[in-house]
Ligand SMILES: Nc1ncnc2c1ncn2[C@@H]1O[C@H](COP(=O)(O)OP(=O)(O)O)[C@@H](O)[C@H]1O
């Protein structure tokens with residue numbers, strides 16, 4: 252709106268200031284928290300399209316492979332993302348995975364519980380533990396880093412000790428057999444889209460095995476859960492009042508409290524949410540592979556945090572994006588599987604991860620400066 | 627004559643053996659700016675915290691709209707339309723102007739658990755609220771961190787006004803601001819007054835107080851030196867009372883500085899128009 256005459260300016264008060272500089276699309280993109288991660292995804296795909304194109308990484312089964320790995324991590328990262336935006340960490344989710352897995356497997360295999368009941372028990376126990384961790388954090392005012400680190404050890408130790416106490420083993424298998432006729436189990440261990448793949452193979456769009464069954468039988472449920480969870484978390488964060496509270500809790504807790512945001516409630520609920528995500532991960536794992544092990548989920552808490560940080564969420568809280576966390580998890584999955592397909596020694600994966608993390612943190616700092624620049 | 631919206635009658639507040647306020651009598655009128663002046667430790671903050679429901683008076687009465695009232699919490703004060711803009715402002719820097727404006731009081735559209743934060747309407751209200759205060763904002767989705775100190779003050783004030791404040795308490799809103807930024811905040815104070823709000827403006831800068839004030843109350847060591855209508859005192863007289871009359875040399879120096887500042891401010895105001 253070009254205004255040259257100042258009298259026009261005085262009579263027609265524009266609601267939007269004419270001083271808005273026209274921002275280029277790139278400038279606008281640069282202000283998004285997830286811009287770096289989106290660019291990273293494109294870069295990673297470009298690299299592996301060159302390195303591993305003829306290896307089957309981008310054939311149907313290859314795609315399913317890295318999609319599943321990414322979705323598993325994304326489920327954890329989405330929970331960690333919301334919590335990190337609210338200014339806290341949960342280092343206990345890795346141990347929670349092992350714990351919840353055992354809570355599903357032991358009652359179902361050793362106590363004669365129906366599988367659906369033990370799944371419910373796992374979710375209820377985890378939510379209670381999440382609430383306990385959150386409550387401890389807000390009541391003591393201790394850094395969540397320390398409190399959840401304590402629970403990382405407590406839960407892992409408890410999982411191993413209780414498994415041995417009840418079963419004399421640390422790996423229990425045979426869940427698939429007891430879950431066969433369960434009504435709830437397929438929601439976690441099943442596949443979806445099978446009919447679609449059969450249809451594809453019938454029309455020669457998908458390769459088949461010798462017996463005529465399609466190369467890919469279906470998509471694991473975790474992928475569906477991941478998409479549902481991402482949509483839910485994005486809606487909460489950007490379009491519901493609670494999202495406003497989450498940003499404010501992590502951005503400036505005192506200011507948030509002053510205007511009446513229930514910051515303690517927000518934090519406790521988000522610790523419960525990360526526990527929920529860990530249990531969802533565990534349920535899918537146990538019911539898909541049919542076994543639970545006391546050492547499942549080791550280091551997953553760090554992988555989740557790395558994915559979130561790569562996704563552009565600030566370690567200090569108050570700023571971030573679920574889409575970014577999703578991209579972070581995708582980068583993680585594609586690189587992990589891509590290195591395998593391209594025959595590169597997988598030791599390089601950790602080198603890559605560390606470098607990526609460092610680059611992401613530096614980039615996030617730069618973005619943070621940009622958005623808080625006084626213009 | 628209109629009735630005072632807030633009246634303090636012989637109000638005292640002690641902290642143990644410390645006498646923070648002693649026998650305060652003040653009337654706050656709607657549509658007027660009431661300046662509380664006083665040195666550090668004079669009791670200004672204690673006085674406004676009593677009005678904001680943070681402290682309860684040790685003795686004496688607080689009348690709101692003519693009713694003797696005991697404020698039990700800051701929330702009760704807020705519900706009665708007494709809004710305090712503290713020095714730290716309660717703004718979250720990395721959140722957008724709109725998100726800050728509605729923080730804790732988000733407007734929603736839709737039903738039950740599907741109710742969503744109506745950002746579109748919120749953007750318009752925030753922009754309009756600021757525009758009404760004479761603050762043009764570039765883009766309501768820009769972060770508060772990108773605003774200047776004066777604009778932040780104005781945002782906090784506009785927010786309080788939009789959410790129904792009848793009495794606006796401002797604790798040293800210009801303390802950390804430069805001349806130009808202070809002028810912005812003073813304009814907003816004048817606008818609030820025009821809209822019929824009672825404004826309690828705490829400052830120890832007479833140059834900021836004098837242009838917008840209708841009433842002055844001087845606090846010294848927990849007591850009032852009295853309230854004065856602006857028409858009945860000159861700037862120099864207020865200054866003299868503030869400094870106690872004894873430190874004349876200092877006063878003169880301050881006056882010289884002031885007349886310089888004053889000329890400067892007017893110049894800048896003109897430059898802005
Ligand atoms: N919570 C409190 N406990 C004890 N003494 C206090 C408290 N708040 C204020 N005071 C005392 O009351 C006096 C007035 O303080 P204050 O109202 O903060 O002054 P001002 O805001 O004018 O600088 C000071 O002597 C201060 O030490």
Ligand SMILES: [Mg+2]
Nearest residue numbers: 667670671672
């Ligand atoms: Mg003070």
